[in-house]
Amino acid sequence: MLDRSYVVPCGKRGSVLGQAEVRALTELVQGDAPLSMGTWRDRFERAFAELVGSRHALTATSGTVSLELAIQLLDLRPGDEVIATPQTYQATVMPLLDREVTVRFCDVDPMTLNISPAAVEALITPRTRALLLVHYGGCPAEMDEITALARRHGVLVVEDCAHALGAEYRGRRPGSLADIACFSFQNAKNITTLGEGGMVTFDRDDWAVRLERLRGNDVDARIVPQERIDPDEPLVLPWMKYSAAVYSDRVTRIRRAGTNATMSEAAAAVGLAQLGNLDALQGVRRSIAGRLDEVLRRYAFVRPQQAPAHSRHAHHLYTCFVEGRGLRDQLLLALDRRGVEIQLRYFPLHLTPEWRYRGHSRGECPVAESMWFDQHLNLPCHPGLRPSQVDYLVEALDESLAEVQATAEGAARPAALAAG
Numbered sequence: 034m035l036d037r038s039y040v041v042p043c044g045k046r047g048s049v050l051g052q053a054e055v056r057a058l059t060e061l062v063q064g065d066a067p068l069s070m071g072t073w074r075d076r077f078e079r080a081f082a083e084l085v086g087s088r089h090a091l092t093a094t095s096g097t098v099s100l101e102l103a104i105q106l107l108d109l110r111p112g113d114e115v116i117a118t119p120q121t122y123q124a125t126v127m128p129l130l131d132r133e134v135t136v137r138f139c140d141v142d143p144m145t146l147n148i149s150p151a152a153v154e155a156l157i158t159p160r161t162r163a164l165l166l167v168h169y170g171g172c173p174a175e176m177d178e179i180t181a182l183a184r185r186h187g188v189l190v191v192e193d194c195a196h197a198l199g200a201e202y203r204g205r206r207p208g209s210l211a212d213i214a215c216f217s218f219q220n221a222k223n224i225t226t227l228g229e230g231g232m233v234t235f236d237r238d239d240w241a242v243r244l245e246r247l248r249g250n251d252v253d254a255r256i257v258p259q260e261r262i263d264p265d266e267p268l269v270l271p272w273m274k275y276s277a278a279v280y281s282d283r284v285t286r287i288r289r290a291g292t293n294a295t296m297s298e299a300a301a302a303v304g305l306a307q308l309g310n311l312d313a314l315q316g317v318r319r320s321i322a323g324r325l326d327e328v329l330r331r332y333a334f335v336r337p338q339q340a341p342a343h344s345r346h347a348h349h350l351y352t353c354f355v356e357g358r359g360l361r362d363q364l365l366l367a368l369d370r371r372g373v374e375i376q377l378r379y380f381p382l383h384l385t386p387e388w389r390y391r392g393h394s395r396g397e398c399p400v401a402e403s404m405w406f407d408q409h410l411n412l413p414c415h416p417g418l419r420p421s422q423v424d425y426l427v428e429a430l431d432e433s434l435a436e437v438q439a440t441a442e443g444a445a446r447p448a449a450l451a452a453g
């Protein structure tokens with residue numbers, strides 16, 4: 034990691050913790066309730082399911098583990114095809130490296146960086162089994178068109194909602210817009226469960242049973258309940274009834290070994306407190322994004338990522354696009370010189386070594402490639418910024434854009450004179 038401190042950092046934390054989190058942790062630390070698998074996890078899960086509008090919400094230890102578990106539930110078979118966005122963090126598609134499936138990376142829309150329904154349709158074949166999408170930066174993807182397409186072709190849709198907590202799509206929330214969804218509460222996200230954590234949301238009851246086993250160190254298997262061998266055998270202690278029943282059950286198919294993905298009570302307690310503060314946290318993100326939008330409107334060569342009119346952006350990332358040869362890099366340097374930390378999220382995944390090894394190459398997703406290499410940048414936008422830092426950011430952005438515009442006009446003038 035570069036040792037450089039910025040006047041306006043992209044965010045040591047994506048969220049702000051306060052008295053509600055301290056109270057929850059104090060109650061937990063000073064009490065004698067269990068520190069794992071207690072009531073905080075249940076309460077967090079119930080509140081989360083209610084918020085996003087899903088029947089089930091199950092915590093896990095990270096967004097990555099949530100995605101691994103969700104993908105396990107899809108029952109992918111060798112030879113299946115999975116369509117995936119290349120414009121995301123590697124964890125979205127990483128679990129597919131372990132499977133003998135063909136991944137077809139789908140190009141993105143230049144306004145949103147989300148996969149476009151038309152590009153998805155062009156990639157669907159009779160072998161397509163699943164689609165992995167991300168609501169990039171918190172901007173909801175066009176879910177109605179995508180899920181209608183998927184339903185017509187029998188394709189399961191996974192929403193990676195790592196950025197999308199706080200977003201809305203046609204009055205509903207990401208997490209309830211497709212077959213299954215995964216959230217991350219890692220340090221940088223809109224809310225956090227003490228640095229790491231994740232959640233899987235969906236409606237299917239059979240998946241809830243399987244996921245509960247998978248995350249709880251049990252085997253993901255088909256289990257046929259059997260009668261106890263001797264129903265009249267006396268039990269030494271009441272709970273032994275449960276043990277006896279388990280021993281007499283029969284496994285008819287093993288899908289995969291489970292793991293321990295149990296979220297700690299401390300993490301869940303903080304998650305619940307953070308959820309209670311979500312509207313306020315989102316309000317700060319919206320207000321910063323609004324001020325940055327206002328600056329961009331003064332310059333014709335730059336535009337913000339545009340959420341569709343029927344949706345609400347979660348502003349996990351503030352993304353803008355700079356048009357004109359070399360101008361994005363000039364703006365990046367001008368902002369960096371002024372102490373504003375810039376990010377470029379994310380390098381197109383199909384060009385990473387592991388996916389090139391699998392046969393993917395440049396030219397496969399031309400829009401995703403040209404946006405990342407030439408146009409796109411992410412500005413700081415998070416509730417950890419003090420008002421004075423936001424004022425500084427707004428001013429530094431305006432000055433940097435004016436500087437880049439003046440340089441571009443200066444370079445264009447001799448060319449115009451030569452042409453004239």
Ligand SMILES: Cc1ncc(COP(=O)(O)O)c(C=O)c1O
Nearest residue numbers: 095096097122124125195217219
């Ligand atoms: C789009 C996306 N998916 C998945 C993840 C993985 O989440 P985690 O870091 O909680 O494992 C992240 C971020 O970290 C992400 O940005």
